[in-house]
Structures are given as C-alpha cells and as structure tokens.
Amino acid sequence: MNTAVTPRITQFLNFYNALSSANMQSLANIYHNDVVFIDPVHEIHGRDALSQYFANAYARLQHCDFTALDKMEQEQQGFISWRMQFCHPAIGNGKSIHVDGCSVLRWQDGLIKYHRDYYDLNEMVYQHLPVIGWLTTKVKQRMAKSA
Template sequence: MHTQDSRAAVAGITRWFESLTPGNLGQLEAFYTADARFKDPFNDVRGVPAITQIFKHMFVALHEPRFVVTQQIVDGAQAFLVWEFRFRFKRFDTVTEQVIHGGSHLTLTEDGRISEHRDYWDAAEELYEKLPGLGALMRWLKRKANS
C-alpha cells in the first residue's frame, strides 16, 4: 500500500474513531479485517465481534466516551495515532471530565482496513491514579519508588 493511499485510509479511520457512537459500531467491519487483532493494557482479542464488544463495553461503563486524535504518522501500511480519550466516570466522580493520553499503532491491509491495532497508554498514571482509594495508593507507591 502506498503511503498516499494509507493517509487517505487513516484519515477515514480517524474520522470514524472521533465520531464513534453505539449507533455506528456496526461499521466496525468497514475499518477492521474479519480476523483483526486488538490489544490494549486490558484486552487482547481477535475478530470483529470481540473488538465490537470492547467498544460496546466502553459505552456501557463510561459517560460520553470519545477519542480526539491529535497527531497522525503514516508510513506505508503502518500508522500511529496520538490521541486523547475523554470521558466521565459513571461511578466515583461523575462530573469531572477525565483524559487519558495514548497512542495506537495500526497495521493496514492493501484495502486500507486495520489488521493489527495496539493501544499504548499508562494504566497506572492515566487511570488508576484517578480512582478513589486506589489512586491514593498508586500515588504513594510512585513517591516511594522515586525516593
């Protein structure tokens, strides 16, 4: 796949990620191959049905989850998206918008769909430290490790 074609595919993928809703999850197969792999700090799954379940769970577990892609790097069939994941907890602090910073490494097929999707983000800093109780423990452990 030529980088120019990849850039167009990644632009479409980015628009879809940024406008993701429970209503357009059915479009997942237009962006992922049938046997695509998705891996993040909590999941390692293969196939459109399993990936769909991860996104469905996101909408059930969180208020107003959304991705904001801030940078894209495309080289041939490889792409890296730098993003912010914005949401509010349904439990704990339900008012404050939370932000997780991360990135996604995507491998594209010749037809511009994702065959491999790996998310990179620090669960300890970006999530655990924001939770009541556990957050205090994580911050204490971080201070002890750095002293």
C-alpha cells in the same frame, strides 16, 4: 509524510470520535474480520469479539473524544499519538479525564488488521479510584524519591 495515504489515519480518528453504543455496526467499515486488537488490559481476536468489547466499553460512556497529537503512515502501517478526553460514571465520579496514548495500526485489504494501543492504565483508571488512587500516588511518590 505520504499524503496519499493520510486519509486512513484521519478516517481512524473520525471513526473513534463518532463511535457510540448506537453505531457498533460501523466497525465493519474500518476493521478487518480477522483483526487483532491489543490494549493494556485486553488482547482481542476477530471483529465480532472487538464489537462485543466496544459495546460493553461504550455502554455507559458519557463522552469520549480524541485529539491527534502526531501521526505517521507508511505503506500498510501507521502510528497516531492522541489525547483522549472521556467521562464515565464509574471512573472519577463522571468527571472529565484526559489520557495521552498512541495507537499502532497495520492495514490489509484497506482495513485495519492489527491495532495496538499504548496508554497509562493508572492515568486512565486507577488514580481515579478512591483507595487504589491514593495507593498508586504513594507508590509513585516513593519511586520518585528513590530515583
């Protein structure tokens, strides 16, 4: 691993561990104005739209913390696998939820221009909802039996 660029991944992780509804303006410190952000639910273009997305996502979030599992950087791109622990009153009755995922990052002019997150939406949301959680568990059990 190239230690000369490692601080960008560390900066990224520190940014997310400090992010809250009170400091959305800090997005300008890490994201390019023309950023493309993709996750299993959204594709967002531009830092203003990303700021609005995060403001909505973090409005009721009680806690969110990321732990790095693995990371790699090479020139203008990087990868980090992470474990997120969060609490949200609308998901799982506010209990602590763990989700494993990873982020693919590309930088331009020292700022993140491309950010794509991969994670299991069922693990994050669906399995913690009463009817949908039961249904997704049954589907997974059935698929496991047929494999």
